[in-house]
Amino acid sequence: MPKKIVILGGGVAGMSAAHELIERGFAVEIYERQPHYVGGKARSVDVPDSATPGHQPLPGEHGFRFFPGFYRHITDTMKRIPYGQNRQGVFDNLVPTQRVMMARTGKPPVAAPVNFPKTRADWQALLDGLLHADTGLTDSDKKLFADRVWQLLTSSYERRQQSYERVAWWQYMSTDQQCGTRQPCPYELYCVGGLTHSLVAAQPQLMSTKTGGDILLQLLLLMANPGAHTDRVLNGPTNDVWLNPWLQYLKSKGVVYHHNQLTTALHCDPATRLISGATVLDLETQQTRTVQADYYLAAVPLERMAKLISPDMVKLDPTLGFVEHLSNPHLHTLNWMNGVQFYLREDVQLTKGHVICIDSPWAITVISQPQFWPDFPMSGYGDGQAKGLLSVDVSNWFAKGVLDWPLDDGTTGRKQACDCTLDEIVKEVWAQLEQSLNTPGLPPLLGPDILLRAYVDADIRPELLSAPVQALDVPTRSGHNDEPLLVNTANSWSLRPEASTGIANLFLAADYVRTNTDLATMEGANEAARRAVNGIIAASGAKVPTCRIWELHEPGVLAVLRWLDRRRFAQGLPWTNEVPWLGKLLHRLNYLFHQFRRFK
Structure with a gap:
């Protein structure tokens, strides 16, 4: 009889673990709290009540869509998910972008090739970006940035792991010495804070230099590699071209997928020193039951896992106590990165890739989707009127916006995103887009007449808006965002567990697990799942191949x-x-x- 594995959580980590286990002959069941969707934070969503007869619901996204070229684990799995006639499965649904644009308030945008320049147009765009950007960066700014990057490139792994992990990214980049003020200066916007907020939703004052430095180096090395694609996106809505085909493949191989199931407890038997079962609540019937297996793989996010760890579990593996400590709001390990979609009467192709609104208060990134979706025309969605779709991610929900709103004390003033209603969020994000994308003296790209409707990720729940905010604009709790994002803060590595625990039949696969990727991404989730599966293989004694684990790229010339x-x-x-x-x-x-x- 094959060993039975119960996977708690059906996000990217849970599905990745199921994929590796089912292909190795294990019996697998997944218990997922979402009623319909799979893929966790990676999912796309249907906008409620938006479809008319003959049309699909308008497509929405939970968060950021970004598959950089240094991803190895998740793309290896994607190649093993069948999709039509694609030779490499859903991996062939990834298409490279060509440009990245930094939009700025009151100034022309800066656009540059996102990959190594291969054409005359690429080189021209690169030179224009370098020579005519008017960034305000001084020669000393550029030298400081180059020095910091060089230090990262030539530092040993041991120094990055043991020293830089304890240093905040802001401190390492020495921005306070540059500006001496809390108002953002060009160095902070272009070299430190703006990109950090937008790409990983991290506070640069809190994120570790190890994490920030490793990811920055991977992106810079990709840009310098003529054979690599720095930025790739999917050629259709995420569910259609990746997650739903993945679910169908897992089920065809024998994975049993249970929806609407919320894990409420893990039961630890002190006598056997094992997990004896897991209690799950059926969210539709409100009935609970206990599920049992040979091995249990917890693939739920940090804030949910912290509630499942019991004192008996901590006695058997004291490091599990760190999970609850990590979720402490005062450590600021949880941040938000949620999507807002704008459906337009006309298709506005901003650039052939991502746009970073570098000085927007809410750290906004945006991409025009239809240009990358040739087989999914917008005319097939909603009532057929939408021709354009701007997919926006808001990464700083704890900074004040640009519009004035009525306040509780009877006055008017600017509000943090976390304190806004859904309607206010839409109007505020649109206003910040207009500020960033409409250049003075040129015809505006965006205006009120072009907007048809908008949709805010359903994980944002205004009825629960009550979280106080402390120093550094970081929330002290995240009750009104159902799915916050983990941020690897300085010196948090020592608190994070391995995929294999001190309980012989319990394994962890989530963004808080120690991985080479070391970032809350689809890549990190997949790597964590592979490490958990390798632990199950070792514990069960199964004679099957282990999952491959890749390290981050290190340039050989600097070895x-x-x-x-x-x-x-x-x-x-x-x-x-x-x-x-x-x-x-x-x-x-x-x-x-x-x-x-x-x-x-």
């Missing part, structure tokens, strides 16, 4: 410098850029090379 830094770190010495003998060695090798060519 010698990283090796030297590893030696310095082992001796307790700081990083240094001064390696006199290395320069002499390289000069000597260059001399010998030219002598060899001359002799030849």
Whole structure:
């Protein structure tokens, strides 16, 4: 009889684990709280009551859609999900973007190739972006940024893991020395805060340098690689071209998927030192039952897992106590990154890729979707009137916006996104888009007449808006966002558990698990699932191959410098850029090379 695995949570981590387990002969059941959707934070959604006869509901998205070229784990799984005649399954539904644009209030946007320039137009766009951007960055700003990136490139893994993990990204980049004020300056906007907020919804004052530095390096290395695609997006709504085909494949292989099931408890038997069962609540019937298996894989997010860990579990594995500690609101490990969709009367193609509204208070990113959806025309959705779709992500819900609203004290003023009603969120985000995208002196790209309707991610629940906000504009609790996003804050690595726990039949697969990716992404979720599956394989003694785990790319040309830094770190010495003998060695090798060519 095959070993039975119960997976609690049907997001990307849960589905990834089910995929690897079912292909290795295990019996798999998934218990997921969503009534219809799969894929967790990666899902797309149908806008309620938006379809007319003969049309599909308008497509909405929960959050960011971004598949950078350094992703290895999730894309490997995507290649094994059948889709029509695609040779590489749903992986072939990923299409590269061509440009990234930074939109700025009161200034022309800065557009540049997102990949290594391959055409004359690419090189022209790159030069225009570099020479005519008018960013306000000084020569000292550029030198500081280059120095910090070089230090990351030539630092050993051990130094990044043990030293940079304890340093906040803002502190490492030395922005306070640059500006000396809390008002954003160009260096903060372009080199530190703006990109950090928009790409990973992280507070730069809180995110660890290890996490921020590793991801920045991966993106920069991709841009410098002529054979890589830095940014890829799906060629249709996420459910249609990825998640639903994935669900169909898992079911065809034998995975049993239970919807509307909320896990409320894990039962730990102190006598056997094992998990004896899990209680799940049927959200439709409100009936509870206990499910049992040989192994249990918890693929629920941090804030939910913290409620499932009992004192008996902590006695068997004290590191599980750190999960509850990590979810403490005062550690600021949870942030928000939720989507807002705008359906337009005309298709507005901003650029062939993502647009970062670099100075928008709510850290907005936007992409025009129809240009990437050739097989999913907008005329097939809603009532057929929408021709354009701007998919927007709001990454800073705890900063004040640009519009004045009536306040509780009878006055008017600006509000944080988390304090706004859904209607206010729509109007505020649209206003920030207009500020960023409409350049003075040029015909406006956006205006009130072009907007048909909008939709805010259903995880934002205004009826529960009551969370106080403390220093650094970070929430102290997240009760009114059903699915907040984990942020790897400085020095949090030591609190995060491994995929295999001290309880022999319990394994973890979620964004808080230690991974090489070290970021709350689809890639990190898939890697965590692979690590959990490898733990189950080892515990069960199954004679099946383990899942492959990739490390982040490290440029081989700098291996010698990283090796030297590893030696310095082992001796307790700081990083240094001064390696006199290395320069002499390289000069000597260059001399010998030219002598060899001359002799030849």
